[in-house]
Amino acid sequence: MAYWRDWRSRYPGAARVVWWTATVLSLVLVLGALLLPNRLFSLHVSGFVRLPGEAIVGAAVLLALPRRPRVALAALAGAALGALTVLNVLDMQFMEYLGRDFNLVLDWSLLSDAQSYVADSLGGAVALAASIGLALLVVLIMVVMALATVRLSGLLVRDTRQATRGTLIAGTAWITCSVLGLQYAGLPVASDRVVNTLAAEAKRVRDTVKDEAAFGKEARYDTFGATPADQLVPDLRGKDVIFTFIESYGRSAIEDAGMAPGVDRTLDSSTQALAKAGFSAKSGWLTSATYGGSSWLGHSTTLSGLWVSTQQRYRTVMASDHLSLTKAFQKTGAWDTVGIMPGVQKGWPEAKFYGLDKVYNAFQMGYQGPKFSWSPMPDQYALEAFQRLEHGRTDRDKPLMSEVILTSSHQPWAPIPKMVGWDEVGDGSVFDGIQAAGEKAADVIADSARSKTEYGKSIQYSVTALTQWLERYGTEDTVLVFLGDHQPISRVSGNHASRDVPVSIVAKDPKVLDKIASWNWTDGLKPAHNAPVWKMSSFRDKFLTAYGSTPHPSKG
Known part of the structure; x- marks a missing residue:
């Protein structure tokens, strides 16, 4: 001083x-x-x-x-x-x-x-x-x-x-x-x-604090909680059913003027390619419980039939006996159930809630290639590994129900993988040069215009990988349900974007899509602007009902 x-x-x-x-x-x-x-x-x-x-x-x-x-x-x-x-x-x-x-x-x-x-x-x-x-x-x-x-x-x-x-x-x-x-x-x-x-x-x-008690009570009631095994999804018996989430695949990808042209071309060309392979599709919109991130909230909302919009609600649901859509297949005893989770890099106790007999995480699919920023492996590799490890097995005596999470469209959308020949995928080393030549995450992550451009490209890649896999490996008994988990961040989707994501069901068997004719969804992989919009939490019950499940409520 x-x-x-x-x-x-x-x-x-x-x-x-x-x-x-x-x-x-x-x-x-x-x-x-x-x-x-x-x-x-x-x-x-x-x-x-x-x-x-x-x-x-x-x-x-x-x-x-x-x-x-x-x-x-x-x-x-x-x-x-x-x-x-x-x-x-x-x-x-x-x-x-x-x-x-x-x-x-x-x-x-x-x-x-x-x-x-x-x-x-x-x-x-x-x-x-x-x-x-x-x-x-x-x-x-x-x-x-x-x-x-x-x-x-x-x-x-x-x-x-x-x-x-x-x-x-x-x-x-x-x-x-x-x-x-x-x-x-x-x-x-x-x-x-x-x-x-x-x-x-x-x-x-x-x-x-109030929501915790109220949601716990809501989670204890389940429209299909007491449904006998033989009354769950009887109309899909014998089918290989695949539920696939594409990271950040939101309505903006299809309708935003800056991204839609490329994504829409991919959806249109993929619809045509699938049609040549004998597949048909119907698509609509779901309003996600999350936005920009926290993908697990979107996954759990879709599969639980509950509005899981917070981490607290997520913990409540995961600790409950509420019947998830995927667990309904396990409960029947008529399906083997498996999860392909390339984004999971540690213990994942949620497998019990989702009713998955076996889960493959990022380290269990034999990948020897480079990471693509956050994404541990390209979607094409994850899908090829799914085919090699589970879907393509000939020793199975039951059909397969799978939950597949695709991560290549995860922020920061740099670098983005490119498609290679399916016979060239191997252990993933083929992606080394692609990763090295791609955009740098640090250059894209804070640039709104570049983020928007690269995001659109990443969605095109993920949709292409999934639909090409279906063309190559799908059968008369394959039923693919795929959707986005949430919209991308506001820097990409805009400050006033909706929380809607596209959802599609694809199958060769016409009876599968006939079951959802009353939904008034759009033909093809691109839902029309005025296609029905449902809360994501309504999908489980609508799906179970459409495919013959009989409600037997349980009240916990």
Whole structure:
């Protein structure tokens, strides 16, 4: 402190510059935190030209306190503003990637998933550096904000008379603007953003707690929970039924002007190629329970018949005896059941809920080629491995029910695999050169235009791989159900995109598609714009009913 006083006396001009700079920065930081929106598209200069009511109330309270309580309260308020700033940024990112706000109760576990995604996409060193950097940044924000509020509180009491007068004037102005509803650039001049944010967060926490009990009760009721085995999907007996999810395959891929031309050409040409091979298809739309990510919520919603929109609901469903669509096939005893899960790279206890006798993860399919960013292997390889390990077996005495997850269209959509001759797939080494020559994830991940372009290409690749596999290996008894799990992130699909995903059923046997004629789906792999749109959670019951299952409810 003595050194600082000595420096100020020796360099008064520089000291004034430092004083004013620190003061202005403190004011900008505090007002910025009070007015910061929680949406990226709302970040405009006009949003900060407002009068925050919380600042006026805070000034009045600080003026009334003696020094020590004032400093302590100012520091605490500053740290809280720092935490609120972090929460607003989390909301921005969650809205960008998942189409919703950050949930203070449920979403902390997703941060580790985000770190794993960065590690898989950009490398472990980058993920570690980013994690450490973000942790330090959070601490720095809270410390700097606390210092800023302490500094401003000190300025208030330098002249309490003037500060009190200014606070009264500001309060009067705020009340006047609020009563008159004055706006600037479409926003109210009198801001109470912090109060509204805290109220919204409190309501979200209360709703989350209430939802756990309500959803647990909902999950215990099951329309087909007590249906005898011989009354489940009798109209598909003898068929090899394959449920396939294509990562991030959303409505935008088919209808967005920037991506649709290429994807639609792929769907049209694939429909024609399948027709030449004897297959027909019908397609519609499902509204996903998730958006931008958290694919497992889309998978579980489709197969459980429940609206699994949060991690809490997912845990509840996975721990329940609710009958999944895939487990219905296992329950009959008439099918062998298998899962092809190239994206699974650790233990996966969910296999029990899904009724899968055997699951192949990323390390159990013999792949020796390169990763394609997050995706552990190209879809073409995963499908060829499925054929080699299970679908093509001739020693089976039962038909096969399979759940297949295709991952090549997973963000960041770089590099993207290319199709090779099916006889050339081998152990996957053939993809080395393709991966090396592809786009770099770091170049695409933050570029909206390139992300959009590469996303469209990735969907074309995944659809091509799946339909070519069906042409090559499908039989009279093959029934393929494939769909997207969610829309891509808003940077690709847009801020106001729907949550719809396409769904198709493909078969050679005309009786299979005759069973769903009443659904009014579109012929072919591309659903019409006005094709029926159902909630994803309705698909299980509609599918079971269409193929002859008899409802026998269980109430848990």
